[in-house]
Amino acid sequence: MTSPDTSAVAGGDSLTPRVTGTVRVVGAGLLGASVGHALRALGVDVVLEDASPSQLRLAIDYGAGRAATPADEPTLIVVAVPPDVVADVVERELRTFPRAVVTDVASVKLEPLQELQARGVDLTHYIGSHPLAGRERGGAISARADLFIGRPWVVCRDGKTPASDLALVEALALDLGATPIEMTPEDHDRSVALVSHVPQLVASLLAGRFTDAPDGSLRLAGQGVRDTTRIAASAPELWVQILAANAAPVVDILDALSQDLAAVAEALRTPEAPGARREIADTIRRGNEGVERLPGKHGQNRRFASLVVMVDDTAGQLGRLFGDLGALAVNVEDFRLEHSPGAPFGLAEIAVAPSVLRDATAGLEKRGWKIASTTND
Ligand SMILES: NC(=O)c1ccc[n+]([C@@H]2O[C@H](COP(=O)([O-])OP(=O)(O)OC[C@H]3O[C@@H](n4cnc5c(N)ncnc54)[C@H](O)[C@@H]3O)[C@@H](O)[C@H]2O)c1
Ligand SMILES: O=C(O)C(=O)C[C@]1(C(=O)O)C=C[C@@H](O)C=C1
Structure with a gap:
């Protein structure tokens, strides 16, 4: 059995976690087990709980944490269950562990909060949160330690939240490689x-x-x-x-x-009508403007340039490509490989700083690589 690669978060022996004490994760599926793997890689004691015994067993077998014991005294509890049971589980955890800070990672923030408020639960030590990181497949088996790296992590504190509680939840986000962003539940939703x-x-x-x-x-x-x-x-x-x-x-x-x-x-129904082509062009142009506004990697408002290199479907090609990029002193900001089944080559999309795009393209061409396209095309 192999465990998810945790090196991306641990990054060597020198990293010490900001989070202190035992972290209890309730809901050991995609999100919960990913939190577990990332914290375990930093040496944090992680206790797992799940309503499904087989999901729990799986998450433990894969190394996301250990089984809970009655002696556990968690400092932080991460509730990673489906949205419709978040309020139930948060309430139960707050009552069972009154000294712990409780956060949840549900994709909606207002409804669970309103439900907890309506029940009159003391929410002093509850801080809703939401990592904008995930996958299209759930379950412990899909969990990854590097899921949160470079992603925003919304934290919804309120006026009564103790500063040390907020610091602990933000420490969790930072330990996992995410960027904490404070927001109200309304703005978040x-x-x-x-x-x-x-x-x-x-x-x-x-x-x-x-x-x-x-x-x-x-x-x-x-x-x-x-x-x-x-x-x-x-x-x-x-x-x-x-x-x-x-x-x-x-x-x-x-x-x-x-x-x-x-x-x-309507415009496409009569593309020759006056104004129709402009409507179509404006649709595409508005899309150009909108996509330009999306923050790039690590939440920066700077987008990288990219070049797409054709890579033969033979052993060692990717190694050679990265070797050549290294020799050209090109820092690879991001990388993606597309490969259609049966095609004799793949397309390697390499993101680089815009200032090095031209030299990187020319350098690779000189070394025999075929460039399919660049963002300058
Ligand atoms: N999937 C994503 O991409 C994503 C991203 C960010 C946030 N989230 C949020 O994270 C939460 C978990 O999503 P997921 O994708 O990890 O789902 P998942 O199905 O992979 O995991 C949920 C786990 O919770 C367990 N569970 C259900 N009810 C429980 C209960 N009452 N007590 C204890 N355990 C219980 C399930 O057995 C399951 O193992 C959701 O609230 C979701 O909105 C999901
Ligand atoms: O599948 C992915 O890539 C996601 O990141 C999923 C995604 C998102 O829309 O960003 C989906 C819902 C979650 O609440 C958070 C993350």
């Missing part, structure tokens, strides 16, 4: 409606169009459609809870989006 919840629906709706498409059409699928539909593989059980808990902000964006769709469809 409105924001994720736009950047997470509606994108999920759009990907699902688009991919749903493929269900009765002819096989011949789908064989032509290139990278564009794969980029826009990856998250269509997400779990319906989880998403029905997320969307229902954030329905109003999601509906606002869906209404605006359906107006946009109607306008572009």
